Amino acid sequence: MITRPEAEDLLYREALLLDTGAWQEWLDLYDPDAEFWIPAWKDETTPTSDPASELSLVYYKGRRNLEDRVKRATSGLSVASTPRARCVHGVTNVIVSEAQDSAAQVFASFTVHRYDARAERSDLFYGRYEYQLRHDSGRWLIAAKKVILLNDVIPTVLDFYSI
Amino acid sequence: MTDWRLCNLIDDRPADGVFRLHRAIFDDPAVFTLEMARIFEGGWVFLGLSSQAPDAHDFFTTQVGRVPVMVSRDGEGALGAFVNSCPHKGARIAQTWSGNARVHVCPYHSWTFDSAGRNKAIKWKKAGCYPQEFDGTSHDLAALPHFAEYRGFLFGSLVADVMPIEDYLGEASKLLDLVADQSEEGVELVPGRVTFTYDANWKLQLENCADAYHFTSAHPSYIRILEERQREASDAGVVRSVWENSDYWKEEAEGIGGGSFSFANGHVLNWGIFGVSDALPLYERAEALKAKFGEDKRNWMFNMRNLTIFPNLQIAENASSQLRVIRPIAPGKTEMRTWCIAPKGESARARQQRLRQYEDFFNPTGMATPDDTVSYENCQRGFAGKVDPWLQSYVRGATASRPSGNAFSEMLGMAPERSVLADSQLCDETLYQSYYRAWAQRMAGAFGE
Numbered sequence: 001m002i003t004r005p006e007a008e009d010l011l012y013r014e015a016l017l018l019d020t021g022a023w024q025e026w027l028d029l030y031d032p033d034a035e036f037w038i039p040a041w042k043d044e045t046t047p048t049s050d051p052a053s054e055l056s057l058v059y060y061k062g063r064r065n066l067e068d069r070v071k072r073a074t075s076g077l078s079v080a081s082t083p084r085a086r087c088v089h090g091v092t093n094v095i096v097s098e099a100q101d102s103a104a105q106v107f108a109s110f111t112v113h114r115y116d117a118r119a120e121r122s123d124l125f126y127g128r129y130e131y132q133l134r135h136d137s138g139r140w141l142i143a144a145k146k147v148i149l150l151n152d153v154i155p156t157v158l159d160f161y162s163i
Numbered sequence: 164m165t166d167w168r169l170c171n172l173i174d175d176r177p178a179d180g181v182f183r184l185h186r187a188i189f190d191d192p193a194v195f196t197l198e199m200a201r202i203f204e205g206g207w208v209f210l211g212l213s214s215q216a217p218d219a220h221d222f223f224t225t226q227v228g229r230v231p232v233m234v235s236r237d238g239e240g241a242l243g244a245f246v247n248s249c250p251h252k253g254a255r256i257a258q259t260w261s262g263n264a265r266v267h268v269c270p271y272h273s274w275t276f277d278s279a280g281r282n283k284a285i286k287w288k289k290a291g292c293y294p295q296e297f298d299g300t301s302h303d304l305a306a307l308p309h310f311a312e313y314r315g316f317l318f319g320s321l322v323a324d325v326m327p328i329e330d331y332l333g334e335a336s337k338l339l340d341l342v343a344d345q346s347e348e349g350v351e352l353v354p355g356r357v358t359f360t361y362d363a364n365w366k367l368q369l370e371n372c373a374d375a376y377h378f379t380s381a382h383p384s385y386i387r388i389l390e391e392r393q394r395e396a397s398d399a400g401v402v403r404s405v406w407e408n409s410d411y412w413k414e415e416a417e418g419i420g421g422g423s424f425s426f427a428n429g430h431v432l433n434w435g436i437f438g439v440s441d442a443l444p445l446y447e448r449a450e451a452l453k454a455k456f457g458e459d460k461r462n463w464m465f466n467m468r469n470l471t472i473f474p475n476l477q478i479a480e481n482a483s484s485q486l487r488v489i490r491p492i493a494p495g496k497t498e499m500r501t502w503c504i505a506p507k508g509e510s511a512r513a514r515q516q517r518l519r520q521y522e523d524f525f526n527p528t529g530m531a532t533p534d535d536t537v538s539y540e541n542c543q544r545g546f547a548g549k550v551d552p553w554l555q556s557y558v559r560g561a562t563a564s565r566p567s568g569n570a571f572s573e574m575l576g577m578a579p580e581r582s583v584l585a586d587s588q589l590c591d592e593t594l595y596q597s598y599y600r601a602w603a604q605r606m607a608g609a610f611g612e
Contacts, residue, residue, distance in 0.1 A: 039355070040355035041356065042354045043261065048354055048355040051518070052518075053353075053515070054518075055503050057522070062401070065402070071384075071391075072385065078534055079381065079538060081533075119362065121362075153358045153359065153498070154360070154527040155361075156362065157528075
């Protein structure tokens with residue numbers, strides 16, 4: 001069963017890999033069937049809850065889609081991705097809410113400070129993470145990551161590495 | 164205040180083959196203030212869909228220019244539009260995006276209004292020692308001088324002197340029909356609103372929706388992803404795209420692939436032939452729509468269509484289906500409120516396909532829109548350079564532009580003011596002229612001419 005220090009280590013590691021652009025190592029944290037989900041908001045207080053019938057900011061089933069996002073961000077063909085904004089994640093309030101031998105649910109809070117050097121503009125994003133983890137071949141993989149973005153009026157752009 | 168004259172902002176000389184804009188039209192604060200008064204607060208603007216307030220006492224809120232507005236359905240089922248501001252002290256009455264309320268009680272001093280905007284109570288009125296004149300004054304919410312519905316699309320005007328909505332929409336209303344007719348039950352906004360801002364002028368969004376020229380330049384990273392996904396079509400794990408079925412936008416495509424239509428009052432359409440394909444979620448209705456409306460109109464429902472109803476409504480049916488409301492905040496700041504618009508009653512499978520296509524293309528968290536909005540910001544920065552102030556983006560397609568319509572508009576019985584038929588590389592930019600001629604009409608006299 002996962003301990004809180006182990007869960008914290010995984011979450012902090014993901015944050016560092018995103019902040020430093022270590023894309024392949026970041027992708028390697030994800031299960032091939034992983035779900036990556038950022039709900040939109042239905043009203044002032046309620047995020048969308050069913051990605052099949054309601055709009056999400058991002059919804060992917062399968063790591064393959066995250067690989068597409070990495071490809072686009074690193075292609076040199078996207079003006080919004082070049083030069084890449086500088087980001088730092090702060091991950092806090094980590095709680096292991098469910099722990100089994102080979103599965104776990106982990107909650108956390110996040111802040112991301114983003115500096116877009118091209119626009120000379122700083123932005124702050126904050127919210128909550130909800131992870132489903134799966135133990136496989138001696139390590140923990142991310143089977144699902146749900147990101148509740150609290151400040152969802154998005155300044156121009158928000159990509160996977162700045163949330 | 165800069166002493167602008169219209170002819171110094173829009174140089175429109177058709178006989179000389181000249182149409183150009185002065186960069187100040189995008190970044191001058193005085194121009195912006197006049198735009199808010201003359202265009203957003205001086206004529207018809209889009210408010211929302213009637214399906215946003217489906218039942219008695221339902222309401223939703225929006226903005227008309229700088230003015231907060233509430234659209235409310237009364238107990239008898241009639242919709243009304245009101246300035247969302249208490250006549251007592253000016254506070255907003257409704258603070259939420261939407262809701263249901265038989266009565267709205269102002270949270271500041273408890274003045275109370277029913278869902279038809281009528282004042283029902285003034286707190287401690289009898290003890291209030293009001294002068295007699297007070298009773299002769301209406302205490303109701305101020306209704307918008309004009310409010311109208313066309314096929315579920317709601318429009319309002321803060322001034323009384325406007326033409327009927329049918330005349331304002333004119334022939335472009337047939338393009339709203341193409342949206343409304345996709346389901347017998349009408350259209351709805353899928354739950355989940357996405358709002359974003361960008362640091363540039365609202366008219367850059369107006370233009371981009373009609374811009375066929377930018378697609379392969381601004382979105383090559385998205386196009387490359389689509390091409391890779393198409394090669395792996397057997398992999399159900401990736402989002403299928405509607406673009407894969409069509410090549411009209413590709414450089415190497417030949418023949419007529421689409422074009423543009425311009426209408427009176429600033430409405431425009433940029434369109435392309437998609438074909439009736441199962442890559443579009445509407446495919447499940449293809450036969451039923453053909454039986455009901457005929458093949459021509461059915462095929463038009465499947466075409467790529469980017470529609471602008473001047474000044475603030477855009478409906479983009481390309482990679483998926485999006486309804487956008489443009490809200491200018493400052494000369495260099497714009498807010499976009501966006502929704503997935505969809506035919507009511509479509510299958511769960513079709514709805515899911517529509518959503519996944521939508522998120523990848525339209526969202527500010529997706530793979531295409533950010534490459535547009537960042538480009539708007541690059542334009543806005545560049546507009547500061549006025550050594551040669553005249554922009555050259557408005558005459559591409561000039562010799563292909565024809566008065567009236569063509570065989571494709573005739574399929575809809577639609578008579579636009581001008582039309583262009585285009586191959587993949589023509590990418591008409593004269594359709595923007597329609598925006599700015601409407602703009603100039605609305606701004607006439609504003610500069611003291």
